[in-house]
Structure formats: structure tokens, C-alpha cells
Amino acid sequence: MNTQSEVAIQFHKLIEEQRISSVYQPIVSLQDGQVMGYEALTRGPVDSPFHSPLAMFQYAEQQGELYRLERLAREKAIQGSILEHGQQLLFINISSHVLEDPGFIPGKTLEILQQYGLRPSNVVFEITERSSIEDFTLAKKILAHYRTQGYRIAIDDAGAGYSSLQAIAELQPDFIKIDRSLIENIHLNKVKAYILETFVTFAQKMNISLIAEGIEQVEELAKLTQMGVHYAQGFLLGRPSTSVATVQDTHKMTIWQHRNVQGGTMTWHIGELKTPVGVFHTKVQISEVAEFFKKNQEAVGVVIVHENEPRGLVMRDRLFQHLAGQYAFSLYWNRTIDSVMDDSPLIVDELTPVEQVSQMATSRAIHHLYDLVIITSQGKMAGSASIRTILESITNVKMESARVANPLTGLPGNLQINRELNKRLTARVPFHVIYADLDYFKWYNDRFGFQKGDQLIQYMADLMQQAIAFYGTPTDFVGHVGGDDFIAISTSLSPKLLCQEIINRFETGVRMFYEGEEWEYVVDRGGTQVKSEGVTVSLSLVICNCESPISLDYISQTAAQLKKKAKAHQGSIYCFQTIG
Template identity: 80%
Template sequence: MNAQSEVLVQFQKMIEKELIYSVYQPIVSLQDGHVMGYEALIRGPKDSPFHSPLAMFQFAEQQGELYMLEQLAREKAIQGSILEHPQQLLFINISSQVLYDPGFVPGKTLEILQKYGLRPSNVVFEITERSSIEDFSLAQKILEHYRKQGYRIAIDDAGAGYSSLQAIAELQPDFIKIDRSLIENIHKNKVKEYILETFVTFAQKMNISIIAEGIEHADELIKLTRLGVHYAQGFLLGRPNESPAKVQDSLKILIWQHRKVQGGGMTWSIGDLKTPVKVFDNKVQVSEVAEYFKKKQEDVGVVIVSEEAPVGLMMRDRLFQQLAGQYAFSLFWNRTIDGIMDGSPLIVDEFMSVEQVSQMATSRSINHLYDLVVITSNGKLAGVASIRTILESITNVRMESARVANPLTGLPGNLQINRELNKRMSENKPFHVVYADLDYFKWFNDRFGFQKGDQLIQYTADVMQQAIAVCGTPYDFVGHVGGDDFIVISSTKSPELLCQETIRRFEQGVQMFYEEEEWEYVWDRIGNKVKSEGVTLSLSLVVCSCESPISLEHISQTAALLKKKAKAHQGSIYYFQNIG
């Protein structure tokens, strides 16, 4: 037997004995750092030439066995699925060639899903670029059939070639996966950044979600988060595995901080809008829910739960429409509510931003557009929000942000700073305040011009936010007092490390503003000649233990004394003091 025949025998044995298995790579939300779903990646036996999926699928294609392999791969992906709750998604790869295979029977996948307790709403078919789509009109018909059953569609490898862009235009997928070639070193490449910005803008207009693939470095993650990319996947966030992933807390903080600064610091979380809702167990009878709606005319919907976790939604109008048919009343009245509830409502974590929830809610089908949004806290029901409440809050936030944010940096101004400080003091929990002030900024402005001065102010704002992203917590706050003065309000356990990181980042980049000029002396605000290499950063760290009452005046006075000390010292430095 020659080598080629041996390999074929090995391949046939692998298929017959179902020796392939699935590993799962997490896809993470760049709004809150939680795992949105998993991509199923097929592997062959570890000691065979088919362990690599590329080798396996290439060989199957050459032998005309691609459909058989993909069918088995789909079953293995579903069989080993590690989805942790009904809102997570399972991304299953299918090559465009398989769409046209007469054996690609629409009902087959549904049978497998039902066998393992999943629904079509959990599945995203990811069309890979192993071969480009040849007949778009036929592909559209096939995919539309799947969409009607509840499946979603993703186009893989976008940005890697023209064919994927054509597929996006023709198939209008639910997700676009951006190829690693466009993501790699995006924080250093402005052309890549502009291309991705175009993708994000286009996707927003089309209600399509963007998934960036192949993220390996924190700087790439930061750039993608700040560009408004929806989801991310890559070794940095989690390697393919056979068990559920846990995203590192440090990466969640990174995502939170860079997400929050996009809206100028006025972003609300959906949890701020939650209201109580009537709850029913998923095994109560339809009659009990209907009787409740008859008594409570003002309630538009109820949440269906199983062990405190929401598993469905029953809207009043939909229930009574269901019962209005000729035989529907007798058919459904004594059945359990889980048989007719909406089993895939929009369920979001309380910390997700209102704007993100609004995008998700308004991209639902017209039949579900005005359904309640279910809000959870640590996986348990926290309340609901209506579409009207969500849209009103966005309008109010934008008006408030435009009115009080600093026009240069977009950071919260003094009104919001005072509000945040009062909130922290009322909570009676330890927090830290860092006041930041640029030294010799007036000299810099006079020498290099106000435009460069504005750029240095914006750079300092970025430095403060980046330092918080690395050393802070998801609930930290960065504000712009005015001019060259900034404030950070943080609950980090390492406030000194936060100051050190701020100074390190500032010093690392401030040199680029000097245009290679040289000088020996600068002038301070009152005109004194001072020996200095340029603009430096003075930080005052006020550690508020909250063991005894403190006031805004006390914090302000302490910070002023520390600032005086810092400014008397040459170079960038911080001084700290404990109060309360």
C-alpha cells in the first residue's frame, strides 16, 4: 500500500469511528468583557496527519468527502457544546461549497440541536473562505431558509480579500469577522485603523455586529475597544479549549475603561434603568399567566424563570393572540408556559451600557421590537427595561453630556466631578482621588502655540484614561477640571501604582511634542527662569479611607498642599496623604 492510500485509509477510519473532536474559543464582548459565545474548532486525532484542521479539510476536499466531514464536524461541535446560558452563541464553520451540496439537508442540523438541548437561536453559521461563493442568489435562498428557523449568519475573514466584501454586500450577515491580517498591530497602523473604522460605521448602519479575530496583544484590544468594535476573539482573550473560558479580570477592566471613555464619561449602564417585573416559573400553566394579565391591565409582560435565572419572556399581547385562535384556548390553557413563551428574549447584564442595549434592542425583528429587555445581575433576574425608557435615557444623557462635558477632551466637567465625589462619600467605602496638573504648560503654550497646547492637553487626558485601564477598576472616573488640571476618582487597591503608571506613560510620550527643539531653561507661570527639560506632571494622591466623615473641602485642601509639594520638586512626581 502506497503512502497516499495509507493516508486515505486513516482518513476513512477517522470518519467512520468519529475520531474528530471540537475545541471552543471564546468570543468576548467589548462592551462588558463577558463571553458572548464560542467558535467551535474541529481537531483530528492528536497522533494523525489530520490533527490540523487545515490539513483535514484540504484532504477531504481533494477526495470529494468535504460534505461528510463537515456534517460530522457540525454534530461534534453541537455535541460537545460548552454554552453556559441560553443567550450565548455557538459559531459553527461551514464552507461555502457545502451550501450547494444536495445532501446539505436543512432539517438535519435541527435534529442534532434538539438531541443536545440547543435551539437554532444559539447557532451562528460561519461561512469560511475555503472557497468563494459562486452563486449568490442560490446562497441567499438557502441562508434565508435557515434565518427563518432562527439561525444567524457570519462572514469569516472579512478584510482578507474582495470575495468576502462581496459576500457581505450580497448576504447581509448578522456578524462580520475581521481577519487577523487587518487586526495585527492596528494600534501602530493608521491605514488599518481607518479601514476598520469604515467597517464599524457600515456595520452600525446595517445592524451588523463586528468580531475582530486573532487578538494577541493588549494594545490591539484597547484600540479595537475604542474604535467601537463589538466583539473580539484571540489568544489574548482565550485559547481554544474543551471547557468554558474565564476572561481575566485585568482584561475586563481594560475593556470597561476604554469602552466607558467613548461617550465622554456620561455612559449609563442598563442596570440604572431596571424596574421590577412579575416572575413566573417556567412550569406554571398558561392559565395562571393569563389570569394575572387580566387582573393587572398595566403590565405589558412577565419574565419566565428557572431557578432564579430568566429563561423566557411572555408579552401580554402575544399571549392573548396565541389564545385567540379557534381551538387555541382549549389547546394551550392547561399547558405549561415554557411551551409558548419567547425562549430567546434579549437578556443583558446590568453593567452593559444603555447605548449598546439600545442597538441590540432596535436591531430585533419588528415582531419583537417593543418587547421588554430582561436585565440580570450575576446571572439572576434583576428587572426589566422598556424600549421607551432606554431611548429617553439616551436622549437625556446626550443632552447632559453636551451641556457639561469639557469641549476639548470630552471628559466630564466640574458638575459631574462634584456629583461623583459626593456619591463616593455617601457610599462610605474607601476611594482615592488623584489630582493631576501640568508643570510649565504656559511656557509650552507660548513657545509652541495653542494648537500644540491643545494636543498636549488631549494627550494628558488619554494618559490618565490609559493608566486607569491598566491599574484601575471598572467603576473608576476620569474628569477634566479645566485647563491643564485633571482628576481621577478610583477604588483601586494600588493607588500608588496608578500614579506611577500615569507618570510613566506621560514621560514616555511627551517628548514627541517638542519637535526636536532643545533648551536649557523654561519659565514658570510667574515668569521665573527654571532649569528643566520641559513639561512635567505633578500628582496629588488623596487616600480616603472613609473610617470617619470627610468633606469636599477636606479633600480639596489636602490635594492643594500635596500639589504645592509636588511643584516644588523638579520632574514628574506624586505625593500622597491618607485622610478620614
């Protein structure tokens, strides 16, 4: 018996005895650092030439056994699934050729899912690049069928070749996985960053979520978070395993600090749109919910809870469709509501940005597109929001932001600044205000021209937002008072470090605006020569404890006094005072 025959025997024994297993690598949200799901990865027996999945699948394809191996791999992935709750997703790899497999039939995967307590809404079919798709018409037809059942689609290895880009255009997936080759050292490679920026913009327009693969460095994680990529996967965040993943607190902090700050728009969270909604326990009879809908004609849906934690959703129209059949009334009337509820509704925390919720909601299957969005506070039931309310709020906010934003920087102007300050004062939660003013800006403008002056203003706007992203919190705010004056409103635990970060970034970057020129003196607004190397920045830090009432005027007066004190010193500096 030759070696080739031995290998063939080992392979067939592997299939017959189902000697493969699955390990699971976490996929982490770059919004909050939580595990959103897992990719199932197939492994062969340790004591065989097929332990490597690459070797195993290549051999299966050569022998015409790819379909059998892929079916077995799907079953093993579902059997060993370590999903912790109904909102997490299981990514299952399938090669493009398997779409033509007669065994890839409707209902077969569903049977296995139901056997192990999962639903189609938990599963994402990840189309890998083992082979390119040859018949897109057939692929779209097959995948459309799976989508109607609630499955989602991901395209793997985007950025690694033309075929994946064609697959994105033809199949319009729910997820795009960005290949490691584009992610590696992205914090050092501007070309890679520009390419990924294009993916981010495209994904936003198409309501597609991006997953960056192969994250191995903290700097890569920080850069991707800043750029607005949705999810990340890699050894840094978790290696493939058979146990539930826990993201390190240090990595969560990196994500939290570098989240894409919405400095140019009004901060708007879904919790601000929540409205009361009918709530019923999981074991309430269907008849009770039906009676509620009859008495409350304006109610479009109710939330099903257990110990005040949402477990499902029942929409009015869908419930009455259940009860409309010939025998449905007698069949369903006395059953408990959890037997007909949607047990995987969209559930979001109240601090989730409205635009993010909109993307999540509108990427749902068509028959769930107009379902209520359930809003929680620290995991407990808080309210709901309709798609109409969400979309209207986004439109209104964008119109308002465009109307009152500073035309040069796009940052919120005085109307929004005052609104934000009043909101903080009303909440009576400690915060602090940083007022930034450029010194000798008029001298710079006169010497280098208004176009270079505008560029320096825009640079200041950018670095304020970058500093907030690094040392601030997701609810922080950056505004443009006018001219060379800016304001940041933050709840950072390190306000002095935030001020120092602004100064450091300014001092590091301002030199590039001097075009290599040097001087000993500049001219202040009064026409007096002052010894200085150039433009500096003065910061007023007003720390508001909110233990006693504070007015907007008092904050403004305190900031003005601190600015005068800062400007009396040479160089970039901050002065601070605690009030309230």
C-alpha cells in the same frame, strides 16, 4: 490497488462510519472576560491522511463530496456541543457552496438541535472562505430564511481578501471575524491598527459584533480590548478541546484593565435604568400569568425564574397569541409557563454599559426586537428595561454630554464632574480623586503658540484616559475642569500606581512637543525665571474612605492644598492625603 484508490476508500469509509469529531475553541468577551461561545472545529481520524481539516475538506471538494462532509460535520458539532448555558453560542463553519446544497434544507438542522437540547438562537453559521459566494441573491434568500428561525450569521476571515468584504456588504452579518493576518502584532503595527479602527467604527454603526481571531500574545489582547473590539479567540485564551474552557485570571485582568474607557461621555450602566417587573416561577400555570396580565394592563412582559435566577421571558402579546387559537385555550390553560416562555431572552448584568446593551438588543431577530431586557445583579433577578427606555436614555445622555462637555477635549465638564462626585459621596463607597494641573503651561503657550498649547491639552486628556484604562476600573471617570486642569475619579485598588502611571506617560510624551528645542529656565505665571526642563505635571491624590461624611467643598479644599504642596517641588510629582 494504487495509492489514490486507497485514499478514496479511506475517505468514503470516514463518511460512512462517521469517523470525524469536533473540538471547540472558546470565544471570549472583551467586556468581562467570560466565554460567550465556542467555534466547532472538525477533526478527522488521527490515523489517516484526513486528520487535518484542511486536507479533508479540500479532498471532499475535489471529489464532489463536500455537501455530505459538511452535513456530517454540522451534526457532529451539535452532538458534541459543550455550551454551558442558554446564552452561549455555537459557531458552526459552513462553506459558501453549501448554501446551494439541496440537503441544506429548512428544518433539518432544527431537528438535530432539538434532539440535543439546543435552539436556533444558540447557533451562528460561520461562512468560511473556502470558496467565494457566486450567487449573492440566492445566498441572501437562504440566509434570510434561517435568520427568521433565530439563527445568526458570521463572516469569517475579514481583512484577508476582497471576497469577504463583499460578503459583509451583501449579507450584513451579525458577526465579523477578523483574520489572524490583521491581528498578529497589531500592538506594533500602526497600519493594522488603523485598518481595525475602521472595522470598529463600521461595526458600531451597523450593530455588528467583531471577533478577533488568532490571539497569541497578551499585548495583542490588551490592544484589541483598548480599541473596542467585542470578542477574541486564539491560543492565548484557549486551545480547541472537547472540554469547557476557563479563561485564566491574568487574561481576565488584562481585559478588565484595558477596557475601552468611556472618558468622553457620562458613565451610564443598564442597572440605572432597571424597573420592577412581574416575576413567576417556571412551574406556575399559564392561567396564572394570563390573569396577571389581565389585572395589570400596563405590564408588557414577565420574567420566569428559578431560585431567583432568570430562566425565560413571556411577553403579553405573544402569550395571548398562543391562547387565541380555536383549541389553544383548553390546550394551554393548565400547562406550566416554561412550556411557552422564550427560554433565550437577553439577560445582562447591571454594570453593562447602556450602549452595549442597545447594540445587543437591536441586533436581535425582528420578532424579538421589542422584548424586555432582563437585568441581573450577581446572577440574580434585579429588574428589566424596555427598548424605548434604553434608546431614550442614550439620546438624552449624548445630548447632555454634548451640551456640557469641554469643546477642546470632549471630556465631561464641571456640571458632570460635580454630579459624578455627588453620586460617589451618596453611595458611601470608597473612591479617590486625582486632580492634575500642568506647571508652566502659560510659558509653553506663549513660546510655541496656542495651537501647540491645545495639542498639549489634548495629549493630557488622552493620557489620563489611557492611565485609567490601565490601572483603573470600568466605572472610573475622567473630566476636564478647564484650561490645563483635569480630574479623575476612580476606585482603583492602586491609586498611587495610577498617579505614577500618569506622570510616567506625561514625562515620556511631553518631549515631542518641544520640537527639539532645549533651555535651562522657564517663566512662571508671575514672570519669574524658574530652572526647569519644561512643562511638568502636579497631581493631588485625595483618598476618600467614606467612613464619615465628606463634602464636595472639603474634597476641593484638600486637593487645592495638595496641589500647592506639589507645586513647591521641582518636576512632576504627586502628593496624597486620606480623608473621611
